[in-house]
Amino acid sequence: MRGVQLSLNKTQKLRLETALEKLESLSSSTSNNSNASVTVADxxxxxxxxxxxxxxxxxxxxxxxxxxxxxxxxxxxxxxxxxxxxxRYKPEIGDIIVGRVMEVAPKHWRLEINFSQDAVLMLSSMNLPDGIQRRRTAVDELNMRSIFEENDIVCLDRGQLLRISPYLVKRRKQHFHHLDQYGVDLILGCNGFIWVGEHVEAKDDMVLDQMIKSEQENASLSGSVSSREQEQSHTSIEIRQHICRIANAVRVLSTLGFMVTVELITELVDLSISHNLDIHEMLGAEFYVVVAEKEAERRSLATKKR
Incomplete structure (x- = not known):
């Protein structure tokens, strides 16, 4: 939190410093009780x-x-x-991470995962579009770019990829979140990669392929683009606004050094809506101050309840 660089007026600066000092005092009192956090030579x-x-x-x-x-x-x-x-992020067994394709190599994709080394996703580990379990052939290797190509986010599209410090994402049982009220999928990667995108319904691959093939045949006969293809290539303005608002909430939490959780993200989104703020105004100095004050108040009440 000490590294926050914002264009604040005198009043905002005083309010932010007061909130951060309160948060530090609450954090230090909690750590002294549990002896969980240490500094050098402790x-x-x-x-x-x-x-x-x-x-x-x-x-x-x-x-x-x-x-x-x-x-x-x-x-x-x-x-x-x-x-x-x-x-720096250190991968552990069982981590949920978000990766970005850096290179399409023979029989595998090379992924950026915010680590000192790149990860490898083997072609043999992927479910093929036809849904049939079989050995991968040379034809499958030639068609790898139809699955993922450079700069693709693994398994997802139509959204934003955010990169924050990995220590701000706490390992939990659930890292995939469907925010039903916004129609948005949120993935909190343990490696600090956060994905915010349009909700994707999970469907059986074989059934989906059959539906797409039938629509493509009908479209080729009629000479027009199918409704499913139009739907897959279009994201409504309302969903885009929700994606941007959630992404800005993540940016605010990251800048202030707060843990990034789905509860805090939705709380910030609702707070911005209740204050009638436009999406870009969430990155303004006043909203940062309000968020810090709200977090200090929340932690203070949680400490008193204990």
């Missing part, structure tokens, strides 16, 4: 009788285990380590 309380193993981000000094980086103390059985908050 002592990590451990029980030597349990045969503790010192992991990444820890070091022994004068008979004490101290932190060598800023982050959160994690314990896995006897292993104690510190997970850095602002470190």
């Amino acid at each position: 002592t990590i309380p451990i029980n030597y009788e349990d045969g503790v193993l010192k992991g990444h981000g820890t070091s022994e000094m004068d008979g004490r285990v101290v932190a060598t980086i800023c982050g959160l103390v994690e314990r896995v059985n006897k292993l104690v380590y510190v997970r850095a908050l602002r470190a």
Whole structure:
């Protein structure tokens, strides 16, 4: 939150500083109670009788285990380590991520996933358009660009890809969200890639292919474009506005350094609508200040309830 750079007047600057100071005090009081967050040279309380193993981000000094980086103390059985908050994304088994195609290579796609190395999506791991389970042939390899090509977002289209710091996305059981009230799909990638796009109905591939083929045959006979093709290539203005509003909510949370959750995103969207703000006004200085004040108030009430 200290790195926020906004064009604020004196009143807005004072209000924002007050809200951020309140948030920092609430955060520090919570961490002191749980001993979960540490800075460099902080002592990590451990029980030597349990045969503790010192992991990444820890070091022994004068008979004490101290932190060598800023982050959160994690314990896995006897292993104690510190997970850095602002470190580069490190993939873990089970992570839900969003990838962007960088290259179409022989029998695989090379994907950008906000990591030091690119990911690989094998052709053999893809469901073919005909829905039949079979071995991939040379023809399938030649038709790879009909599935994904350069700069495509894997499995999705018609939306926005946002890139934020990975530490702002907390690992949860659910990372795919359908915001029914807006007709928008939201994917919170653990790698910091956020996808906001038009809702896509999940349908059986074989049934969908048959419907498309029949409409294409009818269109070729009539010489006109099918209604399904028109629908697939068009996104209504209302849906586009919802996508932009949700994307701006993510940008505001990221700039302020708040955790990006579906609950906070929908809360910011509703807040902007209740204040009769246009989409571009969400990125104005006043809205940042209002969001910071609302978050400070929310956390203060949550602390009092405890």
